[in-house]
Amino acid sequence: MPAPAEFLKFIDDNASKFVARLGAAVAIPSVSGDGSHRPDVFKMSAWLDGQLKDLGVTTKLVDLGEHKMDGQTLPLPPAILGRIGDDPKKKTVLIYGHYDVQPASKSDGWDTEPFTLVVDEKTGRLIGRGSTDDKGPIMGWLNVLEAHKALGRELPVNLRFCFEGMEESGSEGLDDLIKSESAKGKDGWFDGVDCVCISDNYWLNTTTPCLTYGLRGLVYFKLTVSGPARDLHSGGFGRMVHEPMTDLIQVMSKLVAPDGTILVPGVDDLVSVADAEEREIYEKLDYSVQDVEDAVGAPITISNDKATVIMGRMRMPSLSLHGIEGAFYGPGAKTVIPASVSGKFSIRLVPPQTPELIEPLVFAYVEQEFAKLNSKTKLKIENLHGGKPWVADHKHWNYEAASRATEAVYGRLPDLTREGGSIPVTLTFAESLGVNVLLLPMGRGDDGAHSTNEKLDRANFIEGSKLLGTYLYEVGAVKA
Amino acid sequence: MPAPAEFLKFIDDNASKFVARLGAAVAIPSVSGDGSHRPDVFKMSAWLDGQLKDLGVTTKLVDLGEHKMDGQTLPLPPAILGRIGDDPKKKTVLIYGHYDVQPASKSDGWDTEPFTLVVDEKTGRLIGRGSTDDKGPIMGWLNVLEAHKALGRELPVNLRFCFEGMEESGSEGLDDLIKSESAKGKDGWFDGVDCVCISDNYWLNTTTPCLTYGLRGLVYFKLTVSGPARDLHSGGFGRMVHEPMTDLIQVMSKLVAPDGTILVPGVDDLVSVADAEEREIYEKLDYSVQDVEDAVGAPITISNDKATVIMGRMRMPSLSLHGIEGAFYGPGAKTVIPASVSGKFSIRLVPPQTPELIEPLVFAYVEQEFAKLNSKTKLKIENLHGGKPWVADHKHWNYEAASRATEAVYGRLPDLTREGGSIPVTLTFAESLGVNVLLLPMGRGDDGAHSTNEKLDRANFIEGSKLLGTYLYEVGAVKA
Structure with a gap:
């Protein structure tokens, strides 16, 4: 009607x-x-x-x-x-x-x-x-x-x-x-x-x-590294103390590769690999690599293959680093050693992933990577919120x-x-x-x-x- | 008088x-x-x-x-x-x-x-x-x-x-x-x-x-990685495009180790190693590891050895990561893929280091590390200002x-x-x-x-x- x-x-x-x-x-x-x-x-x-x-x-x-x-x-x-x-x-x-x-x-x-x-x-x-x-x-x-x-x-x-x-x-x-x-x-x-x-x-x-x-589902994490009781001047304390930013950046760098591969062990592994038949579904959609480039305004797709790019959104998990709370973020040049910094990142989930399955994988891996740093700073990892796919x-x-x-x-x-x-x-x-x-x-x-x-x-x-x-x-x- | x-x-x-x-x-x-x-x-x-x-x-x-x-x-x-x-x-x-x-x-x-x-x-x-x-x-x-x-x-x-x-x-x-x-x-x-x-x-x-x-002298760098024309929603574009934050964090993680060692080849090497006589000068100063801990409010010195800690400030170069401009920095949870992010870091210099000697080492290394990422994002490295020791x-x-x-x-x-x-x-x-x-x-x-x-x-x-x-x-x- x-x-x-x-x-x-x-x-x-x-x-x-x-x-x-x-x-x-x-x-x-x-x-x-x-x-x-x-x-x-x-x-x-x-x-x-x-x-x-x-x-x-x-x-x-x-x-x-x-x-x-x-x-x-x-x-x-x-x-x-x-x-x-x-x-x-x-x-x-x-x-x-x-x-x-x-x-x-x-x-x-x-x-x-x-x-x-x-x-x-x-x-x-x-x-x-x-x-x-x-x-x-x-x-x-x-x-x-x-x-x-x-x-x-x-x-x-x-x-x-x-x-x-x-x-x-x-x-x-x-x-x-x-x-x-x-x-x-x-x-x-x-x-x-x-x-x-x-x-x-x-x-x-x-x-x-x-x-x-x-x-896709989502699970959002806040990764906090704390050191001194307050922000320090890098001239006064650089190379005297462990710096929270150094350690946070080290851990954040271990989460995702530039091509989008999630480096937290077990996360990508939960998802099946698309076979030829499934790839064809995505090949047929009225959407192209050029469409993605137009939408984002730059030629920065992780692949030049249409199905790979579309599946990146539709049937693959993704991990994005959103930013850091507590560090210097303004314009100009500030020579600060921030006292406590929180990296924000989230993982988009597809079946059969759930926040409950992913959280322990992330927590264990982050703690293990942080331990490797041998730093006297303190780590705290929180799951801020999430939802199933x-x-x-x-x-x-x-x-x-x-x-x-x-x-x-x-x-x-x-x-x-x-x-x-x-x-x-x-x-x-x-x-x-x-x-x-x-x-x-x-x-x-x-x-x-x-x-x-x-x-x-x-x-x-x-x-x-x-x-x-x-x-x-x-x-x-x-x-x- | x-x-x-x-x-x-x-x-x-x-x-x-x-x-x-x-x-x-x-x-x-x-x-x-x-x-x-x-x-x-x-x-x-x-x-x-x-x-x-x-x-x-x-x-x-x-x-x-x-x-x-x-x-x-x-x-x-x-x-x-x-x-x-x-x-x-x-x-x-x-x-x-x-x-x-x-x-x-x-x-x-x-x-x-x-x-x-x-x-x-x-x-x-x-x-x-x-x-x-x-x-x-x-x-x-x-x-x-x-x-x-x-x-x-x-x-x-x-x-x-x-x-x-x-x-x-x-x-x-x-x-x-x-x-x-x-x-x-x-x-x-x-x-x-x-x-x-x-x-x-x-x-x-x-x-x-x-x-x-x-x-110490100083040389202050701004390392910008740019991708999409504007910020993106991580749900919509996560794992479709190369993300500037991912790439920036990768490069920033290659600059300094948690113990303060500068990873840019050639920077630490310019500085002589202190002999026993020189160490003694620092041992004698009215300053202790405890003083540093009191000043920063936490037990986070890079060493428990007094001379090592004091020399870290007085006769060694240091590299600090100050923050990131352009990323999400507020409280809460924002699922953004920032379009362009600028990492700020600086190196404190001691003789015979000068900004003129250090800049080409940093530029070459950063460009080389970025090239390894095989990303379609763009890199720009700037020397914002500096001064000799x-x-x-x-x-x-x-x-x-x-x-x-x-x-x-x-x-x-x-x-x-x-x-x-x-x-x-x-x-x-x-x-x-x-x-x-x-x-x-x-x-x-x-x-x-x-x-x-x-x-x-x-x-x-x-x-x-x-x-x-x-x-x-x-x-x-x-x-x-």
Whole structure:
């Protein structure tokens, strides 16, 4: 069942208004990973809750308690549960999104203020932190709701919402909520849910829509080496004392090779080697080495072989070194011996890897490599957070509905992909509700979700809003 | 000739006022290494110039031109030249100091606001950025001038001053000024200078005054590895592309071993191995492994042998990794692949090493190690600044005068030391003027000059002001 023409027209006619709403959302710097922004995350929850209520959604803000971050005890931002529609004859779709964002500051290299949505008329880009990850998609759902309210049309399905404010910082508290709500059955907010739709990932390239049926897991580590009681002057103490930076860099250099091979024994070994048949799946995707180069803006792929590069994201684990906390990071030249430095790195996981399997491998190896240094500095290794990888049945009616909707809006069938990122909640929904979970991306592969100059193309925002609505009509038409 | 009793009494009687003046100096955040603070460096120059003029010093602010820092063209803060006294029968002493400071922010781990001088009545510490490096010593000279002005006493020597505002950032422009003023002879500001006194280093420990006759040189490198056009999300691109952090960490790990051995071939080899006789000199110094542990607040010396540890600072080169610019440095967990990262490291040099000898060794080695990685990222290595090491004749009358002054004020003869830090201007004065240069420290070994919670003990500030004045009387009494 295609979406009604008046719905599609309403989205087009109200595009400017929808962009303005996205701008209002981006303007709230709801950075969950920085304690000083916690009030902004709460502000964002209140703003979103207000929008949902205005559009007829019954909501509940669920207090998820508090947590410790960087020595502070902070209140967790609430989960927003919502429901609209209770027709037992209709399918019930659960929508997930997150209203928190990654850190961003102009000094990171942004061309514009990250928390001011800039509409670049020339390129059609909507630039700002959260534009594509994940405020744009959430606004997409609001756009669908607004269209139906304004047109006086009933939604083709019952909707349930679950929006969180800690996705970028490990989704603390959410798993327990989803499990307990799921276990409540008829008394829970997720009663009767037939499928889940999450719009929090991206097309492979900049032109081909896709549906995503797999995600890598993640385990994030903080590796701290401590020495003196305070920072020292390298002139005064260089070559008198063991330096934490020297030791940390030694250990960090043992984690991953320049070609991406993970050097922690046992980690890569858990994953099977792709055979010729499997390689062919990746060879066929509408994605090329050139697409990757275009997306990252430089010819730096780890291989010139298409399948190898794509499998690097879709079916291989990866280890990235993100940075060092506590060392000199500014411009200029500071001759400091930092007292305590923390290397941050994470490993993206694919089946059958899990955080529980990987953590002991990393801990043992890091401790062993540190011991080899014979240093008097102290080592501490922490697992900050993690999530298992996930793979879904892409022949389920939920995927077929999304495939038809994509064809209706974009005029072509979507690629079926597995994604390199982690949305741990995906697995929680799949396991707790026992229903099919679909990842239906709105943005393009070059959106730069966790990067500087994050953007969502205006076309993807508007056509993507149509896609979300059309998907609901296709689900509504599925035979029970 | 001992200093007059009324001078010493004046210093004691006006101690609170002197501490307040140091507080006013610390309150100006004259950070030369951060372009955003450049106006504060200028403010500091104007403040110091005003103080000198009030105390009867004829001054000239010398424009040193401009320089490029982090992509900006910035005006260099002026050198302040000063003169007071022109008696041909007196010796003429040239005083050097620097009015700029290292970067500091509370978030680095300071217990107090770094640019507010905190007087800790319990410990007697004066805590603030620049308290000991190098505003305290400059204030010491102002205290001496003020005492003589207030008491209506003539100074026992002619004084010349040279204060700069770029010491913490390579002393840009100063060398040329010193060389040209020195070359002017009778028309220059340094005409007739008999010796130089610099107070910009520290006692070895917390109890024994010292005179310093040697300094290590420095060469500071910035090692940049660049890959994608912008930061990437590790989920989206991990194991698809070469990551600059991976490659940078690999190269940085090849520079120095945990025990301090410099791994760049040829660097350590330039320095002779100490024989038994030379080791004995270091064995005899009033300094112990325990003193080092106390100064740094942890048992992390690279050896348990006293001479090895002391030689590590005084007669061996050292290589320290200071940090990384461009990577994730905040608290929390950010899953970024940084686009371009710059490792900062420096090598402290001892004779016969010079920046000119070391730079090609480092460049060649870094390029060779990077080439081994077989990565498509790009490498750039820069020499940000440097200075040669310096050793003076410690049997010169300038040192003997300072030795007698130390005995008069502190009741004990000073240790004779070589220092691990770099004050490149020392060598410039020695070479340009052809006179003896003395380093006469005011602060203690645990002051934390470039560190968090930098401090100067009130006792060192006050007794140190007496020492500077007494030194002038001892120089004044030296036979021509």
